[in-house]
Amino acid sequence: MILFPARAVHTMDRGRPRADAVLVDEGRVVAVGTVDELRAHGEATLDDRFADKVLLPGFVEAHSHSFEGGQWAHTYCGWFDRADPEGRVWSGCHSIDEVVARLSEVETAMSDPGAPLFAWGLDPIYFPGDRLEARHLDAVSEHRRIFVMHASGHLATVNSAVIDDAGLADGPADEAVPRGADGRPTGELLEPAGMARAGDLFPSYYRAMKSEGGLRAFGRLARNAGITTLTDLGSTNLANPKVRERWRAITDDPSFPARVSIFHNPAFGGGLDEQVAMVVGLREESTEKLRFGHVKFILDGSIQGFTARLRPPRYLPAPDGSDRGNGLWLVPPDEVADRLAAFHGAGLLVHAHCNGDEAVDVYLDAIERVLTDAPRPDHRHTVQHCQLTTADQYRRMAALGACANVFANHTWYWGDQHHDVTVGPDRSQRMNAAATALAAGVPLSMHCDAGVTPLGSLHVAWCAVNRRTPSGRVLGADERISVHEALTAITVGAAYQLKMDHEIGSIRPGLRADFAVLDDDPYEVDPMALRDIGVWGTVLGGVPQPADGRS
């Protein structure tokens, strides 16, 4: 047994919310209490490395994607500062000049003159009116091929070396490779079909992102943020046994510092009955650190991409006054209930991506129909993102026993754009309505959707507590929640939605000894400093996992 005294232990358990120390044996918590109380359990080794640290349950990220790690195979050029898997912070690029400067710096340091330069994270929504084009990238290199993927994934920009190498200027003009007034391709490539014109660059970009190193980086990023349980929410094809074997090998490695729950996404295809049988069968392959058995639907797109499905009055008009229409369905709405019925009938848990409120209506209609036909206690079907979910929808979710996992990070990353560009001042203040969800009695979690925004549970909590935007707005002061509510959502709240709250998410006897180890006490710091609290690392199953640079 190991006894860890700490400056404070916040257990997220009502029975004993706060303690001085935690006693661990064989990867599980034996007890929390004072050091004297814990001595009653018998002989234990005292490990006082956390004597000046604050312990919380290891954070649980219930909506993330493994490409968060893989994208660091390429050069980051997004708007916000972002820490890489080694803990180095890359400053944000706030203009096209800064993007060019970042790429030039990296290009100069590259040893292989023939290797292409790949970059990611560019989000033109932050520099309206300015478009990255080949002529900008030519200032980085005229010879080396450069491929910059935009944050949306729908657009890439290449330099003239790529245009020439791939012969993009030959042949008739077409919309996937737009041309400028001079008749030359601008360097923008639209959609995968356009990106594929850059020859081997496009598949190489994704291959590097899906590498084993990327999955390992995903674990390091989690540990550096105090996260002990991750999700890969429907981003890998579990029907492929090689995919599962690789995850198994990585998570079996004791040095991989996180548990991962991997959801099946029916978008990977196949007959519904076979998919249900596969997911049921996969549950048998779960281990202590690797979980299968849950399902992820994607109903609509994103709000900042104007592809989420919104109830009226939908989106603000475009700058030219034109109607933006409504977004895209990724599943025919008529099929949602049938698909849900199939997985629900087999006792499975289904989380559904619904950014827009119209998508939420469709999912709640499906849940209601399925539950009417086949009542099932404790299903925990969850609405993911809930960005525009309204008060009536939260009340309905409570009545249906559904959970909400709210995309709290959006308030910071796109809050100003939602206010000014997508839905306007009123609805932007109602977005990601954690306070309304709690008031309606809906089980709440909050997430970052990594790699869409960086892994970082304290940042997620900071967003929900403060609702600040980069321009300094408080976006919807009445939807702010307390520090305790936010910390509950990113620990036991998330564990509940993964059906793991009997195992992780709080610190109490019998649960796995998974802790976030913090330099400061989130209950004591200024709430505006919540996201700045240093993370020493984690404890996973009783084993300390220091972040990079910590010991």
Add this chain to the structure above:
Amino acid sequence: MGERRLPLTVVGGYLGVGKTTLVNRLLSTTDGTRFAVLVNDLGAVNVDAALLESTGADRIVLSNGCLCCSLADGLTDVMFELAERTDEFDHVVIELSGVGLPGPVARWGRAPGFVPGTTLVLAAADSVVDRLADPLVGDTVARQLAEADLVALTRTDLVERDAVAEARAAVTRHTTAPLAVGPSAALPWSTIVGAAGDPRGPAGEGEPGPTRPGFVAHTVEVAGWSRDRLTTWLDRRPVEVWRAKGIVDLAEGRHIVQVVGRRIEVTAAEPAATSTPLVVVVPEGPVVGVASWLAAGMS
């Protein structure tokens, strides 16, 4: 990657319009066209067991040279594979999901290994009016129709004649694409899909494919016309004329003419290509404007 480029047809349309029926028909083809068909749900594919050569988790190989691939791992990987195997197929068909928009997928027609083919959107005579009025999916169905080169109005045998007219009117409010109208079983699918092969490839014999009941082929002599005269005449064709093909001697030289839906392509032919008449497929029976348009071409 060889010189050969495969025509790419995209098939869209909401649920219950007959996309899977079309896929099954193409895969069971007996006219020698080797289709590579990409589908979301491999399990829905149903071809004669005698045709099955091998079935795997993500693909079905058929003895008639056709291949059916699942899009489980995404479109990109499959398209890069097909671009490497253009010698093994004649035509690529991508079946969209019920809510898929054809535009972004059709852009693959410009990628190495492919040429743009038809964007075909199916609409069912017994449901399209309701679908277009549906508050949840009406805008999606309308966008699909707007992005079509050719719309096939199917299941016409399941409704009264008035309902067909109503469906046709509803569709044409959302698209300028020509309509192929008929009972699903009777529509000449391989012709609609443009199965006569790559206009730039060796198989360009100028036959617009077998006609089926309800359609007739007319031959139009356009030798000696200028390219301008030909395209002007084709531009004026009635909406019912959605398929024409030939290798013809224009004033500017030998050209391949392809009309599929609203797409018109007139491109210079290889010197070795044998000239053929221009064949135009039109619906049988009196259709307003067709006779006078044909007469203008024949005068």
